[in-house]
Amino acid sequence: MNPKKMWNTYQKEIPENNLYYARSCIRQNFFPASEFIFLDIMRNVLGKYVFDDPNHTTCTGIGYHADVVPFDTTQTVIARQFSLMTEAGLENIAVSCVTSFGLYTEVLEMWRHHPEQLERIRKFLYKATKREFNIPKSIAHTSDIMYSCKGFIAEKSKYSLINKDTGEPLRAVEHIGCHYAKMFPSNVVGGAEFPRVLAGMIESWGGQVIDYPERRHCCGFGFRNYLVQANRGYSVSNSQKKFESMKPYKPDFILTNCPGCAMFMDKWQYLIAEMEGETYDSEGKGIPVLTYEELAGLVLGYNPWDLGLQIHQVQCEGLLDKIGIEYNPDLKYADKDGNPLPLPKKPDILIQ
């Protein structure tokens, strides 16, 4: 087959406007500004309409993958989100979380193959809430939308992903969430084998993507693997495998599109440092982990402390210095009026 024709089969239609926004449960705790930055960029930089509905709930993903929420319940909860979208007069749903994106896609796929199940869920939802819903015209992960808008962001960018001292592109590791690309590859730009969504952003904004042996390995999040303390060794061992594999390539930062991957690849670096004394960069500071919204915010010139980078376990000043981003170290831990906040305790091994 003609390679160009073949590549077309790996594309998806991504709506960029009139979106119903479904937030993540955990992102606002660990990456507190990411969702705000997405909405701010979409609305105020790109001029799109995105409806952020305070009435929507969890998708039940964590409970579902931990075997405590039955699939019927999950489908009914997701049907309720669709009913809220229908009520808002919208047809396209933009999902912030990779777990939710995978689950929404799974539910729609289930209904496509089993229409009788769709009818059951319609009845369940009506019985419980008197609500009705339309099936969304399209489901996009917010990284898809950011990927689709990467050119506009590049045009409006203040900084490039270039080392200001050497003039070389920054070396980035991109990590795609498993539930984004591996469950339903046809719903992903580039499919499961060649997902372009993060690589495309990095390259458009001036960076260089590193291809390393364990690039497509899972981060280890795995729900049941981390929910039980005794099982967390499975989780951290997966991340460690990736860190060891990427270390020789000396990445400047890691970019992810999944809340779980970003959280664990950031926090497990601290854990491995404390458990085994190992860090994966040359200075013992760890490899910074960013979400795609934070990266977009950085290139657009947002204040790094407004992006919430100080909340990360691995601190980002080294990366900011490489790009040449200006920041005020005195305002790193300060409230909105500039008053100092209590300082977090610093680890001994993963130095800051």
Added chain:
Amino acid sequence: MKKFGFTTAQSRSIDYDKVNTKLIKYIIENESSFSTCISCGACTATCSAGNITHFNIRRLNIQIRLGKYETIKQEIDKCMLCGKCMLVCPRGINTRNVIMLIKKGLTTLDLSD
């Protein structure tokens, strides 16, 4: 070092740059049919020794390629050289000769890294 109530597992990934290949090279030099093995496991399924012990030729094949000589030494004497594995091998590999070469290699070759 701090304790968190769980530990990391040792990586099971295979680094082929570090694997000791002396025995596998010796076997293939002397029984070239062994290089055509597809690890189907027919030999193991029919193995007489495998019925009464945990002897497993398919696993042995992998251990030879990984250079795990201590495990092979413990396993190899379980083979009774009946030759049933030769009859079922879809690639026609002389598995009995492979077993003999393993025994010979373990005693005559310098297998140190």
